[in-house]
Amino acid sequence: MTEQTTSTENSVDQQHFDTLIADDSRIEPRDWMPEAYRKTLTRQVSQHAHSEIIGMQPEANWITRAPSLKRKAILMAKVQDEAGHGLYLYSAAETLGTPREVLNEQLLSGKAKYSSIFNYPARTWADMGAIGWLVDGAAICNQVPLCRASYGPYGRAMVRICKEESFHQRQGWEILYELSHGSKEQKQMAQDAVNRTYGPALQMFGPPDADSPNSQQSMEWNIKRFSNDELRQRFVDMIVPQAEALGLTLPDADLKWNEERGHYDYGQLDWDEFMSVIKGSGPCNVQRMQRRRKAHDDGAWVREAAEAYAKRQMQAAAEAAESANDNEEVSIVAGRASAELIGA
Amino acid sequence: MSAFASHDSATKQSAGNAITAEDIAGSGGKASEPVAQYALRLGDDSLMLAQRLGWWISRAPELEEDIALGNIALDMVGHARFLLTYAGSAWGKSEDDLAYFRDEEEFRSVRLVEQENGDFGQTIARQLLFSFYQYELYSALQSSQDQTLAAIADKAVKEVEYHQDHAAQWILRLGLGTDESKRRIQEGLYYMWPYLDELFADEPLHDELEGIAVRPSTLRENTMKRIEALLAEAELEVPKVTQARLSDAPRDGEYSEYRGYILAEMQSLARKHPGAKW
Ligand SMILES: [Fe+2]
Numbered sequence A: 001m002t003e004q005t006t007s008t009e010n011s012v013d014q015q016h017f018d019t020l021i022a023d024d025s026r027i028e029p030r031d032w033m034p035e036a037y038r039k040t041l042t043r044q045v046s047q048h049a050h051s052e053i054i055g056m057q058p059e060a061n062w063i064t065r066a067p068s069l070k071r072k073a074i075l076m077a078k079v080q081d082e083a084g085h086g087l088y089l090y091s092a093a094e095t096l097g098t099p100r101e102v103l104n105e106q107l108l109s110g111k112a113k114y115s116s117i118f119n120y121p122a123r124t125w126a127d128m129g130a131i132g133w134l135v136d137g138a139a140i141c142n143q144v145p146l147c148r149a150s151y152g153p154y155g156r157a158m159v160r161i162c163k164e165e166s167f168h169q170r171q172g173w174e175i176l177y178e179l180s181h182g183s184k185e186q187k188q189m190a191q192d193a194v195n196r197t198y199g200p201a202l203q204m205f206g207p208p209d210a211d212s213p214n215s216q217q218s219m220e221w222n223i224k225r226f227s228n229d230e231l232r233q234r235f236v237d238m239i240v241p242q243a244e245a246l247g248l249t250l251p252d253a254d255l256k257w258n259e260e261r262g263h264y265d266y267g268q269l270d271w272d273e274f275m276s277v278i279k280g281s282g283p284c285n286v287q288r289m290q291r292r293r294k295a296h297d298d299g300a301w302v303r304e305a306a307e308a309y310a311k312r313q314m315q316a317a318a319e320a321a322e323s324a325n326d327n328e329e330v331s332i333v334a335g336r337a338s339a340e341l342i343g344a
Numbered sequence B: 001m002s003a004f005a006s007h008d009s010a011t012k013q014s015a016g017n018a019i020t021a022e023d024i025a026g027s028g029g030k031a032s033e034p035v036a037q038y039a040l041r042l043g044d045d046s047l048m049l050a051q052r053l054g055w056w057i058s059r060a061p062e063l064e065e066d067i068a069l070g071n072i073a074l075d076m077v078g079h080a081r082f083l084l085t086y087a088g089s090a091w092g093k094s095e096d097d098l099a100y101f102r103d104e105e106e107f108r109s110v111r112l113v114e115q116e117n118g119d120f121g122q123t124i125a126r127q128l129l130f131s132f133y134q135y136e137l138y139s140a141l142q143s144s145q146d147q148t149l150a151a152i153a154d155k156a157v158k159e160v161e162y163h164q165d166h167a168a169q170w171i172l173r174l175g176l177g178t179d180e181s182k183r184r185i186q187e188g189l190y191y192m193w194p195y196l197d198e199l200f201a202d203e204p205l206h207d208e209l210e211g212i213a214v215r216p217s218t219l220r221e222n223t224m225k226r227i228e229a230l231l232a233e234a235e236l237e238v239p240k241v242t243q244a245r246l247s248d249a250p251r252d253g254e255y256s257e258y259r260g261y262i263l264a265e266m267q268s269l270a271r272k273h274p275g276a277k278w
């Protein structure tokens, strides 16, 4: 967290850290850690948080139009869960020493990245199914191993999040199941959404291993447990039978069972498109960022008011404490005022 | 709500899952015509407000508020599902038949819940008036002789208590926060205030439902006493504005010009595929 700890390579601290990693133990916020470890984690955890937050938008887009009240309630709860995931993850990132405001600023300024899949539009109701099934599904494959990440707060956040993600995946699958067993138009809608989401979902695991230079270090630090391609393979193996159960096809002519490998082979993904969307030319990059900035700007006066009010409450409590000489009770009141602000 | 009753969502704050819309649908209990009309009124209020509040999810001033407003919207959908399911039992209709396949003039919501979100202050002003009213309403409805309505109220009142608390906290923060927040929440209150009378307007329907429905006029004193006390604490003015006119049967005839837009959006997909399952 502070500069003076950076120059202690090979020190007792470093040895202690290395031992914890070698024993596959947890690093906690109070432990010394190399700056590069802190930086890598801060980037990963905050980008993960940003993805949860930007990822709310394509689904929030359908809350007002959900075609049944039951689906409306489930979708609202889901998008709200994603906000909760963002919060847990920002909290985990903060324990590494960067405040949430700074992380948020990195998102708003475009300096930090978020998962590129959210730069695609959610055009139809079936996208709510495809996102839940494939995007939350890919997130689970990625995140289950992260529950054992060496950094304690990150791993623990992942445990809570994974429980909810698997719920989201099942709900997405159910949406597609209803559609694919419904009218011709509904089935068409489902197939179209799956066709559009499949490729970008496979790309959520990141570039092929050969082009992923940072992965090796993350694996040595027990942050990452499996390579991008290993995780992608797991995901493909998981979704092929699920697609069959849905009665939908996956848009990949090369997809077939490989007896020898004991896995499904799959086709080349369009990595040029992936890179260009990351660089900003996806269909919704500008729109997603603008909506986030607008929410932030429009809410500025509200956050300022809450802060001013909390300060005022603290002052009032402090003054009361002085005059009444009744420290104990009043500090409880002040504590509550600030806790309420956080827990709004 | 039953769909996620077992869901251990960390963000779900409201208490209670005593009954579900499916329980009501499956109970075989059939509402009489006047009870159904009454349930429709309460259900439509919740549904319209849910539509409005749901918009905030992903647009709120803080992530905590995305969650808080989302929770309230979610509770409102839950109440609407119970009430519309129960109302529909009188006519062999489902909650979705009533939500998606009625036209503008068939809805029975009050104008307050149809008003635009505006800025956060305007939304909180609406929340203040509606949640304080609804808390009194459901508290009283808990002793309805109609068992289903009483059970719905019993569950809903616990949730609305939280909505009320959320609104009150924000009224204090905005009223006592900065000059700008004071100006904005005061403006929001002026904007919403003309629609108060309608919340407390008795209709001939209530005469038919003695001991079953809550007579709206009886809720006025307690609701307003508490709202005015809170505004005083927040150093905000009680708006001195004329009330919007009411006809003899307010909920049958009066509705805002926003209702059409709300329904056009809400019903668009369902109406494109009549008879479809989702
Ligand atoms: Fe998530």
Ligand SMILES: [Fe+2]
Pocket: A082, A136, A164, A165, A168
């Ligand atoms: Fe999710």
